Ligand code: B12
């Protein structure tokens with residue numbers, strides 16, 4: 006059995022001038038601190054991050070362990086140039102389609118329309134190849150997707166075991182009704198089998214990075230023979246025990262760990278074979294188990310002196326200064342912390358379960374111990390008003406000015422299908438949602454309106470927040486001209502086609 010797995014591109018994000026200015030300052034402020042060891046060559050390779058689809062590459066390595074041959078098809082913008090990524094990818098799949106028994110697409114909400122369009126073209130030319138779809142959009146909208154698209158079978162939630170059983174059944178022409186975690190149409194009716202319990206992910210083989218080059222020419226790789234991943238995202242821990250009403254992450258409610266030996270092998274591989282020079286620990290709650298976090302930090306610290314790292318975490322009031330000192334000793338350069346709103350009432354409405362004084366205390370400890378802090382803020386939190394948004398923007402600026410937060414990321418809240426915020430919109434005063442799924446991405450344009458704020462209000466407040474960030478950063482690191490001179494060639498291309506993959 007041979008299967009093609011496709012990561013369709015997320016449409017290029019149109020950026021306003023203010024967004025470009027904001028990304029300039031956001032990146033520059035990090036380039037002087039956490040990325041200060043990266044070279045011009047590292048930055049010039051950022052476009053190579055685009056095809057790295059961790060979920061699909063993990064699925065592929067698992068299936069190959071069970072002797073299913075796989076080929077990975079991902080999007081790329083060679084050397085950052087603006088190209089028709091969808092058409093390029095489709096051509097490649099069509100050219101090789103008759104080699105495959107099944108073609109599988111992965112999609113988040115923003116890439117669903119692209120996956121749908123590509124699948125239709127394949128169905129037209131190769132009507133007999135079964136088409137399957139996985140990724141979180143498929144299963145939160147399974148009825149709509151099965152009725153409106155050409156996909157034959159949807160894989161829900163974690164894909165490894167389900168896809169293996171599904172492909173085996175298809176190979177042997179056996180019924181698929183008894184396979185947990187799928188949906189399909191039979192006799193005009195949508196059928197969904199029961200969900201599957203979470204698997205023990207510590208048993209999984211290494212992510213199938215070796216498949217990255219399956220379908221790229223050396224020209225597409227800018228003359229290199231391998232994709233470099235200067236900043237690697239690794240996940241020694243996955244999941245989050247919290248449940249924010251707008252969170253579209255389904256790796257909840259448990260925090261589970263990767264096998265430490267496998268994790269070590271992965272970071273070593275990325276350093277040695279993929280030119281990784283920085284690790285972003287994409288855990289949602291790094292400090293959830295403090296002892297475990299210290300162990301992981303110890304491992305990361307042993308990669309010194311050429312390697313540096315940062316991690317994402319929730320606020321843990323039990324973390325002491327001593328923990329931050331140990332993190333710093335292990336060369337943790339930065340902690341990413343979701344604050345979202347400065348208004349405690351809104352934090353309660355969104356179910357964030359953090360308290361502002363505790364957030365401040367944790368940031369203070371980190372800063373005092375010499376760790377940078379990167380905070381996340383939202384415009385458009387549930388029940389946001391002009392006043393609460395202004396309070397958030399002022400607080401963010403104040404924290405930046407006083408050094409409590411070294412850098413800050415501002416996003417417009419996107420209410421993703423499947424979340425409580427989207428599905429029970431009457432509870433949040435939502436009066437309109439954008440029907441175009443391709444807007445549910447990193448473009449930061451409003452995807453809803455509420456009784457309190459219109460699209461124009463959201464746009465204004467978001468731009469105001471970015472303007473504030475730029476003003477503070479201008480005071481701290483200088484004007485755009487000064488910063489550009491100081492950075493020299495150590496600056497990435499902010500082309501919208503691939504920047505969503507790079508940040
Ligand atoms: C890592 C990550 C990234 C990384 C890497 C992305 C990648 N594709 O690997 C980066 C930083 C690049 C990124 C960027 C973006 N991301 Co992101 N990202 C994540 C994150 C934290 C983890 C994804 C992951 O690796 N999960 C672990 C793997 C194992 O799971 P998985 O990918 O879902 O795949 C499994 C199953 O779904 C299934 N499966 C998946 N595909 C297929 C296909 C087939 C055929 C089958 C059978 C099965 C199958 O099997 C896999 C193995 O179990 C998730 C949150 C989360 N925890 O899911 C957000 C998340 C997926 N991202 C999200 C978004 C919105 C984006 C951006 C648009 C953000 C932006 N502002 O620009 C961009 C889009 C980039 C792109 N081109 O896809 C949203 C999607 C929400 C939605 N419903 O659409 C999420 C859920 C976060 C959130 N907001 O809640 N992201």
Ligand code: SF4
Nearest residue numbers: 245247248249252289
């Ligand atoms: S804390 Fe982060 S990962 Fe956890 S539920 Fe909230 S948004 Fe999702």
